[in-house]
Amino acid sequence: MNVSEFLWKRLQEWGLRRAYGYPGDGAGGIDVALQREVDAGHVEYVQVRHEEMAAFMATAHAKFTGQVGLCFATSGPGAIHLLNGLYDAKLDHVGVVAIMGQQARTAIGTNYQQEVDLQSLCKDVACEYIVTVTEPSQMRHALDRAVRIARDKRAPTVVIVPNDLQELPYSDPPMAHGSTHTGIGMTIGSTVPEETGLHLAADILNAGRKVAILAGAGALEATDQLLQIAEILGAGIAKALLGKAAVPDELPFVTGSIGLLGTKPSWDIMKECDTFLMVGSSFPYSEFLPKPGQARGVQIDINGANLSLRYPMEVNLQGDSAATLRALIPLLQRKSDRAWRARIEKEVAQWWKVLEARAMTSACPLNPQRVFWELSPRLPENAIITADSGSVANWYARDLKMRRGMKASLSGGLASLGAGTPYAVAGKMAYPDRTVIACMGDGAMQMNGLNVMITISKYWKQWSNPKLIVLVLNNQDLNQVTWEERIQLGKGKTESTQSIPDFPYHRYAELLGLKGIYVDDPDHVGIAWEDALSADRPVILEARTDPNVPPLPPHITLQQAKAFLTPLPTEPERGSVILGSAKEMLASILPSGKS
Numbered sequence: 265m266n267v268s269e270f271l272w273k274r275l276q277e278w279g280l281r282r283a284y285g286y287p288g289d290g291a292g293g294i295d296v297a298l299q300r301e302v303d304a305g306h307v308e309y310v311q312v313r314h315e316e317m318a319a320f321m322a323t324a325h326a327k328f329t330g331q332v333g334l335c336f337a338t339s340g341p342g343a344i345h346l347l348n349g350l351y352d353a354k355l356d357h358v359g360v361v362a363i364m365g366q367q368a369r370t371a372i373g374t375n376y377q378q379e380v381d382l383q384s385l386c387k388d389v390a391c392e393y394i395v396t397v398t399e400p401s402q403m404r405h406a407l408d409r410a411v412r413i414a415r416d417k418r419a420p421t422v423v424i425v426p427n428d429l430q431e432l433p434y435s436d437p438p439m440a441h442g443s444t445h446t447g448i449g450m451t452i453g454s455t456v457p458e459e460t461g462l463h464l465a466a467d468i469l470n471a472g473r474k475v476a477i478l479a480g481a482g483a484l485e486a487t488d489q490l491l492q493i494a495e496i497l498g499a500g501i502a503k504a505l506l507g508k509a510a511v512p513d514e515l516p517f518v519t520g521s522i523g524l525l526g527t528k529p530s531w532d533i534m535k536e537c538d539t540f541l542m543v544g545s546s547f548p549y550s551e552f553l554p555k556p557g558q559a560r561g562v563q564i565d566i567n568g569a570n571l572s573l574r575y576p577m578e579v580n581l582q583g584d585s586a587a588t589l590r591a592l593i594p595l596l597q598r599k600s601d602r603a604w605r606a607r608i609e610k611e612v613a614q615w616w617k618v619l620e621a622r623a624m625t626s627a628c629p630l631n632p633q634r635v636f637w638e639l640s641p642r643l644p645e646n647a648i649i650t651a652d653s654g655s656v657a658n659w660y661a662r663d664l665k666m667r668r669g670m671k672a673s674l675s676g677g678l679a680s681l682g683a684g685t686p687y688a689v690a691g692k693m694a695y696p697d698r699t700v701i702a703c704m705g706d707g708a709m710q711m712n713g714l715n716v717m718i719t720i721s722k723y724w725k726q727w728s729n730p731k732l733i734v735l736v737l738n739n740q741d742l743n744q745v746t747w748e749e750r751i752q753l754g755k756g757k758t759e760s761t762q763s764i765p766d767f768p769y770h771r772y773a774e775l776l777g778l779k780g781i782y783v784d785d786p787d788h789v790g791i792a793w794e795d796a797l798s799a800d801r802p803v804i805l806e807a808r809t810d811p812n813v814p815p816l817p818p819h820i821t822l823q824q825a826k827a828f829l830t831p832l833p834t835e836p837e838r839g840s841v842i843l844g845s846a847k848e849m850l851a852s853i854l855p856s857g858k859s
Contacts (some may be wrong), residue, residue, distance in 0.1 A: 287337020291365030291432025319349020340378030355677025472539025482544020651685030682712030
């Protein structure tokens with residue numbers, strides 16, 4: 265074998281059999297060796313249109329499957345393009361291995377074409393492990409360490425392979441001084457904290473009268489344990505955005521998302537609880553958590569660096585969420601006083617009425633919340649939902665009711681625009697039998713989504729279930745930032761930066777041989793979703809939505825209310841902003857009414 269052939273064989277031994285990438289002469293030998301593995305049916309290669317999409321897809325693959333994601337690119341600009349997606353993996357703590365080509369070893373240091381100092385370029389994003397392979401026998405330990413560290417540290421790693429090395433004969437390291445001999449043996453570690461810590465945590469939880477739970481991405485595999493503990497303690501469960509699929513929203517004590525994109529019941533339980541259990545989350549916005557000293561805190565996280573990071577916890581348990589909760593359950597005492605639980609359930613029921621009322625308020629032409637409200641009861645079993653950054657994330661977070669078996673994710677810590685469609689492709693590649701729905705704003709769709717639709721058109725006929733729907737909210741506005749300008753900065757919309765061109769997204773789908781659907785009538789939204797969900801090919805569902813429907817925060821201060829209802833005279837869409845805000849606030853107060 266040559267070095268590139270060994271690379272693909274070794275990655276397969278680690279279980280990495282799907283690669284997202286784009287070719288180039290800096291990775292030419294790797295490309296040729298990959299073709300042999302694809303022809304033999306050993307590796308699945310997904311050719312993207314831009315390397316950033318490859319890294320996003322590898323990140324989403326890791327999120328949806330729990331496996332290490334794999335992406336590769338050529339030297340210079342190709343490697344540079346991977347960075348944003350790799351930062352997405354870093355900030356959301358998932359394992360991704362990136363293989364990067366490089367110019368010939370003999371040319372490095374000569375200012376050669378496409379020569380970039382990739383070690384320096386990637387030293388932050390791949391701080392856990394980055395290596396340049398300079399000798400064939402080095403490839404084994406470079407790959408072994410990259411995959412093991414990516415998996416066990418939940419972080420991106422980078423292996424750089426100069427192109428004059430890629431087709432040299434491979435040989436294992438010699439039995440000599442200066443050589444090392446790595447392996448692919450499994451890692452077995454402690455996943456449950458020691459008994460003393462469990463008893464201390466149980467004492468705090470048993471003593472509490474008003475227990476609030478916050479579940480994050482680290483709790484996605486701990487659904488049963490979370491529900492059992494919530495039942496024992498009479499607790500409510502709020503969810504960080506990356507933990508949206510951790511527990512079903514149809515349960516009456518699940519308060520939904522937390523934060524600016526969150527719900528009023530989640531705000532209320534955090535501000536009124538006397539005991540706080542945080543599981544698998546590094547949710548960043550401390551102002552939405554209990555006030556320090558208000559509640560006794562217990563935190564569970566596999567990563568010790570996340571403990572007591574956002575709230576001064578009394579007991580910190582480092583361990584796997586499901587295993588730790590499972591060990592904690594026998595130590596807990598069922599609370600006989602269910603008043604706290606009853607209050608939570610009453611507020612949650614009222615909140616769903618508020619959301620429905622907000623969704624049904626009139627807008628020009630469509631209320632974006634209506635689009636999500638109509639989708640929610642139509643979501644197929646085991647659906648995979650992705651979302652992009654922007655105002656679309658508000659409606660995704662609040663209006664979609666997750667059920668058991670569904671998966672959902674987005675770019676969390678990085679909150680990068682343009683991740684929703686590559687995430688959807690990765691979800692579909694990993695689970696081709698499931699229906700996948702990407703929720704996009706038009707800004708994100710113009711940035712990356714149109715590009716990714718070409719990739720979808722290339723691969724969709726391979727899928728056992730062709731259903732992949734890309735929802736585009738077409739409002740010709742970079743909407744989330746526009747509202748931040750109005751509310752947080754107290755300024756009017758800056759049209760030169762915020763307005764974006766109109767584009768016929770549904771017609772573009774048809775140009776690609778896919779299905780396009782357009783809707784601008786609120787009474788036809790449900791029909792449009794049913795049409796999309798019954799299609800025999802991927803769909804772009806373009807909804808013409810009103811940009812001046814406000815993404816109201818869960819708790820509105822007097823200053824915020826004033827900004828929503830009395831925007832500055834410099835606001836170019838002042839009348840529409842006032843009307844939209846008034847309707848939404850009225851619906852919040854009188855949810856049974858129509859407006």
